[in-house]
Amino acid sequence: MSLVFHYAPWSSATTCLWALEELGVPCEKVKVDLAKKQTQTPEFLAMNPNGKVPLLVHDGVPIFESVAILCHLGETFGVQKKLFPEPGLQRAQAFQWLVWMNVSLGAAVYKSMQDSENTPAELRSPKLAAVGRGEAEKLLGMLDAHLEGKTWMVGDGFTLVDVHLAGAAVWIGGLGFDLKTWPRVDAWAKRCQDRPAFSAAMKG
Ligand SMILES: N[C@@H](CCC(=O)N[C@@H](CS)C(=O)NCC(=O)O)C(=O)O
Numbered sequence: 661m662s663l664v665f666h667y668a669p670w671s672s673a674t675t676c677l678w679a680l681e682e683l684g685v686p687c688e689k690v691k692v693d694l695a696k697k698q699t700q701t702p703e704f705l706a707m708n709p710n711g712k713v714p715l716l717v718h719d720g721v722p723i724f725e726s727v728a729i730l731c732h733l734g735e736t737f738g739v740q741k742k743l744f745p746e747p748g749l750q751r752a753q754a755f756q757w758l759v760w761m762n763v764s765l766g767a768a769v770y771k772s773m774q775d776s777e778n779t780p781a782e783l784r785s786p787k788l789a790a791v792g793r794g795e796a797e798k799l800l801g802m803l804d805a806h807l808e809g810k811t812w813m814v815g816d817g818f819t820l821v822d823v824h825l826a827g828a829a830v831w832i833g834g835l836g837f838d839l840k841t842w843p844r845v846d847a848w849a850k851r852c853q854d855r856p857a858f859s860a861a862m863k864g
Pocket residue numbers: 668671672673694697699700711712713714724725726727762
């Protein structure tokens with residue numbers, strides 16, 4: 661079995677890196693320099709025409725998109741280690757929250773960045789950013805309500821769903837969303853980040 665993981669530190673790849681640390685599966689890690697446009701080389705694009713990290717190559721088969729990688733890692737290595745639900749309704753809930761993170765909360769947070777310095781001046785839109793911020797705050801409220809009376813996102817134990825969502829919470833907190841506004845989110849994210857695998861992944 662061979663696993664090669666292409667990543668950049670502090671990027672969309674970080675939660676997959678954290679998942680790999682939690683799972684403890686042997687994996688070759690290849691650091692990609694985004695500033696040098698190393699995801700746009702012919703060699704990289706041949707593996708991932710989407711031109712982005714994360715990229716996992718499992719036995720020669722490339723898999724891109726962080727949520728797809730997390731689901732694959734979870735199904736393949738996580739069930740036995742109790743880090744991913746078995747097939748069934750809890751697994752459906754795991755898929756639900758992982759997808760929700762990227763297409764709902766993640767998209768709203770990206771929209772809220774439309775007036776930031778990272779957006780080219782001609783594309784900046786304070787109005788769109790305000791709409792995105794409102795949407796993201798509403799969704800963080802939804803996450804807070806979900807966590808009422810719960811220690812972890814899905815089922816009774818810590819899973820890769822916690823990895824992905826709590827990793828995203830670090831990113832969201834760094835963008836000026838004060839997580840203390842959502843105390844259950846704040847406490848759960850800290851609980852997840854206390855894990856040694858999180859610190860290992862952050863070292864990149
Ligand atoms: N939806 C993708 C997003 C991936 C993504 O945007 N990756 C960025 C880093 S955070 C990237 O590789 N950018 C390089 C580029 O666009 O050239 C995922 O979750 O995997």
